[in-house]
Amino acid sequence: MIQSLCSLVSVTIDDQLIEFDTSTLFSETILSEQTFNATVEALQDQFTQTTAKSFQISLNSLSNIAQDNQITNRLETDTHLAYIYYEFFYDNFVYYEPLSVSSGSRTYDNHTCLCSKSPYCKTMTGIYDAYAGQYPAPFGVINSIQGNLIFPVPGVNVGCTVLQAVLQSDLQCFYNRSCLSQLNSYLNDSPYPFYAKPLQVTSSLSPATIGSLVNSLMVDNWTLTASYSSYFDTCHPSQCKYVYVEKFHIIYTITTTVGFIGGIVTILMILMLPVVTFIRKRSVKPQSLTTIG
Template sequence: MVCCIISYLRTLNIFQSNNTDNEDQHEIENNLIATRVYLIVLILTFISLTFSLSLITQTTKVTLRYPTVEQVKTLPLDLQCPCSRLSIIYGTFITLEARFHQICSSDFISERWIKAIYSGRNSTHFYQGDFRGIGSAQFQVLASLCQLSQNNVEDGLSSFYDTSLINSQMLFEDLLKATIQVSIQQFNTTVPVTFKSQLDLINKLIFGNQLISGLRTTLDVEYINNGESNIFANYLFYGNSNITENKCVTDYNIGVLSGIYNISNNETTILFHIPGFLSGCMPINSLLQSTLECFYNQTCIDKLLSYLSTNETFQAMNETKQTLFPSKFTIQSIINDIMVEEWISNISYEKYFNQCAPISCTYSQIQRHDSIYILIGIISLVGGITLILGISIPIIIQFIRKPKIKEIKSKPKISCKIEL
């Protein structure tokens, strides 16, 4: 069978002349060669066309009705999904939580602590830098600052949750989270600045109106009865020198290291210094300049309590706990960040998608042509290809294999004439 096919191909001549009687051997050979070249070129052309047509891609628009969030996550990035709602409120798909400094959840702003360090009526009898005279008021201020910061965060979150995301097209998850993170960052910057501005305004009003503390930390008031009732009030000095700049009249922010002092024979001696904690003209001003390093140290707390008339015990804060504010940071530094250690955000893409509620999505799909398209393309080209090859190949073969014509030049004849 194979031998028959090979024999048939060897003798196949599709360019055979109709008048076979006039064909010479050279022309027959040309036609056989042209036939073989024609078949080889035709086969290679069909293979090339098939390969080329299979590589050609087409782009089509696909519309998906009522897509699900799982489908959307797998679709191309050119996906277009118009939202049913133009405006989506942040609170419907975002939760934002503030983790406050641990002082705001500790015993040191509790009523139990404030009562334990309160000296009652004796508060005004201590030296101006004595913790027993001003400490209770300072921690009441600290408790109020924690409460105010929490209130400001809650008010800020309420406004933030009412903010709307306006977009006619559905956003992909990565783009949505990047967009919301920018808004969260702006919120995290705005709320502390607003809180600090309000606190600065209160301090300026207190100093501007020369309001004084009832703990005798601003003025030294003396009542002298020498036949006439006379009251003398002098601004207290703070610091080591009695210069005017150290008087509360010039600045409420001056102060001394807070601790336990002993007054004997008009002499004041220090019994215990509270590391980083200050006393000054006003409880709030000296508190903001203080640090909380003593209250991270159990030994320091126990030492302080030993000078107070209380049997209560209190646990020190955890210094190893992850924090943005080391123990030697001032309370003012903590206030500048509204006492927030960390903002914890949760953006639910599923909730956002449900609020967007796209009815349909359109995307581009790129795909190669199927076998039917390739077959139709080849069939549409086969007529022209066979015609061109059928005309050109025999002509080329004949041109290449043109027979060589040998011209025989006759030699001149020599004639000899012999005369007798």
Template structure:
């Protein structure tokens, strides 16, 4: 057996001593973490965390007796929340609205004037009963009547509409206000047209249902045979006036001697009734100077009349029938004169309120529960133990080397 040398014995003793010392230090180093874990388990403590948080806070402001300029600014800046209560909730339309209308040019032309009708009536030559010259005075008298009825009805309905009241408990924004008024005017035009069409249709159907005689004898003729009087319906292009009041044929000027057609009047018709013929006619000839001069040449007076101006047409065309014109009550143009300022002044809001978002900073307090704190503590202890072992390993190795 090999004998242990003094050096080896001394080295062995040093290593053993430092191992015991390191073990003691390691055990002592565990005492403090163990104590912390014990305290955390037996006396759990929630941790309070405080942070500063900024949020938007809704605020409401009020403006007394705002002017229109102030309201417009508020409406631009706070369109969703501004509210202004009206002191006057019912406001007459006439206080802020004006309506101008213009009928078709024929209604202001010389072609429905007494001068023109007298010119048509003063023909000095014998004409056939179906000649345009025989029925033209009645055609233009009927056209003048339609213009007058349209003008009266439109004027009456507009005055009635303007006498009504616009009701709003709060100020209506300008853009919405314009849309509302325009919509109500459109409804007014539609109601006027429907009312007129219904009344006019009832009159026409009543005349047809009762088979009333035309004053010009254009729908029925009387026939006397064996002292018996009977009526014979006239035909227009194969259409019998006994079956329909709308039978028509193109209007023409004839040679009174041999019934030869001299001139077919463009756009005009003759038929069972003057009114029914007129409704299906149009005014194209009166937009053409050549046509008008040709027509005038078959009348006895050489009076010069001027054609209608096509540039004045807006809603209609030169081929629009008189029935087309009547569906819109002959309204060619209608202008809305709207004053939002007058409406606002009549509404006269006493105050406006609006809401806005304002930054608001406050301290937010959060509580971290003990379970979360304990888990963090255990992780820390494990880290301490690992670090202690590493330090002791390095320290012991170094000291042993120095002392050997």
């Protein structure tokens, strides 16, 4: 299951990177190097958060579908099969005639957590002195694997669904040399020998739960390489024009003074012209005409 999760995470990241590589950075003006680096950092944070959220939604959807439809896994960690028999006696012997088969929900945590109600029921797994057995139930006889716990394996869970049991595991035993050595001793004689060395705590998240690692996409550190020089070479303007006005230069001073005086003269002419016209009209007196006859 852990290998499958790693593969799914890898595929998800690769797909998101392909989409990210096709995106384009738009800006109205050329960005400064400081602004460019801040923008790249923000894009990286957005990418990691979006990718992690997308993967979490996919996992939760699978878990919800299995739980809502009560899909039984082939390991039967969520259900147990019950064979309903007809019991009869013959020649002082008891015989069982199978009538039908039904399934019931398994319980965990001292029968306080029912798989039909929650997919998160779990218990610590371990090495058992197991044997196949049957025990009676009101609705028939239940076949089960029974036995005594010989060696518990800390940090490795079994539960209603393999996925949720693994996500809630933190693999504590695999970081402990003594625990791992003892586990190896029990599994060496099994049909599936197990040889392993203790894991090294190299991640800042270890030994966290597998669920925590999956939520971070099993990535301890993201590094996004961006080149400001490449960005500038691609996006720099073809021409740059600017005007610089030098103040208090002799030519600038003369030009400004002349312009200022000329502006005042123009304003005075505009204002005084109506006044002069009015005064002239008032100064002209009408002449008297004398008629001789």
